[in-house]
Every structure is written in C-alpha cells, then in structure tokens.
Amino acid sequence: MNRKDFLLKSIGLISLSPLVQACIKDPEGGTNATSTDSISGTNNGSSSAKCSITNTETEGPYPTHVPTNFIIKDIRADRQGTPMVANIVIKNGKNACNPLSNVSVDIWHCDADGNYSEYGNSTSAHFLRGRQTTDANGQASFQTIFPGWYSGRAVHIHVHVFDASGKSLLVTQIAFPAAICDTVYTTATNFYKRGKADTSNERDGIFSDGYGLELAGLSGSVENGYTLNHTIVVNA
Secondary structure, eight states, rough: OHHHHHHHHHHHHHHHHHHHHSSOTTSSOOOOOOOSSSOSSSOOOOSSOOOOOOOOOOSSSSSOOOOOOOSSBOOOOOSSSSOOOOOEEEEEETTTEEEOOOOEEEEEOTTTTTTOSGGGGGGOOOSSSEEOOOTTSSEEEEEEEOOOOOHHHOOEEEEEEEESSOOEEEEEEOOHHHHHHHHHHHTTTTTTOSSSSOTTOOOOSSSTTTOOBBBBBEEEETTEEEEEEEEEOOOO
16 A cells, blocks of 8 residues: 555544444443434344343332232323333343243332332332233233332332242343433423433442443333333343
8 A cells, every 4th residue: 555545544534533433332331312202222132142131230129018919011000100111021041032931020110209109108009010921922011101210310110020930030120211211301291290310320320330231222202102112131
C-alpha cells in the first residue's frame, strides 16, 4: 500500500469512529433505545448467545406469604393502572436452553403508588401477586398493570421459579426500560401521581452486577396497554 492510499484509509477510519463508538453496548447491560412504543430486552431472543443463566436476585422484603393460594392469571384485583400482559418464558440452561414446561412461576410487584399487598397498610389485601404453570412452550402469562415505583429502587417485577416438586430453581427480578417508564409516569398521571422513578437501573444496587439479562422487552402504548415479553433461563 502506498503512502497516499494509507492516508486515505486512515482518514476514512477516523471519520467512522463516532459511528462505531455509538454502537458500543452500555456497560451496565442496558439498552440505549429511544422508542417509547417498543423496546426489547437482551435475553429475549432464541440465539445461543442470548441463553445465559439469568441473574439471581434477592426475593426482597415483600415475598408472597402463601404463593399456592394465588394460582391466578389476572392478578390486578382492585388495583388501577395502565394495563399490561406479562408473558414470561422459562428455559432450561442444562438442556440446550429448550423451553421448560410444567414449572411454577410466581410474580409480584408494587401498585401505581409503590405499595405491595400483604405488607404495611395492606396486610389483608392480595393484589398484584400470582402463580402460573408454564405451558409446552415454557410460557406463563399474567394480566396485570404497569408497576409503579418506590424510592431507592428502579422499576421491577419479582419472579420466583419452582420445579414441579416445589424445588426453587431461581429467584430473580425483571427490569424495565427507562424510556417507557418515563412515558407511563408522565402520561398516565391519573394512575401514576409520583412522576418519574427516582432511581435508574444503573444506580439500583440490586442491578449493580448488570441488568442486561433481566431487561424486559415491552411493546404497546399508554392508550392501549403494554405487553411484556421476557425470557428467564434456569438450571433445571
């Protein structure tokens, strides 16, 4: 290569470097997508590269006291908020990440005001908690609302997965894309009266080890409701 060609190629690489840098992944494992209608998480695909075991997280201070009492699909009870369908697929990391059927999936999350049932001023209430069994495709689905938030935590849903014998396979949490959260909390103000969440995924201590495998894929709108699609990989 002559000097002229070398200089031309060098200039070309320098001009492209900002584009290359713009594609570098967020070090915390999140996404930098800006659409508020559809943002995908990073562990929801079918490729082998997206089949890592999902992070283990704390069950938190508000686990369901008796999950077997809440085998229900619609967990809203009397709670009001933007409608959301949560589709959670469980895959087996010990079996080529094939779908895992006949396992129990428990979820629980706070209401639009940041409150959990069974605790605090709601000890006798049982909203936004439920258990479903995965089908042949490894999927369990729930009808719920878009979660609210409380101080010190990013928006999240708790998940506990059990095998058919009742053995715990994984306790984890589902993180939410900030752009969609901001849209919900600043648009659906008849339900969500506290404004934007005060803690981002990046600053949340629970997600301090990275949240890429816990980030939900969301589609929909405030007007029509949202659909959450998320894959959790366990060792079963």
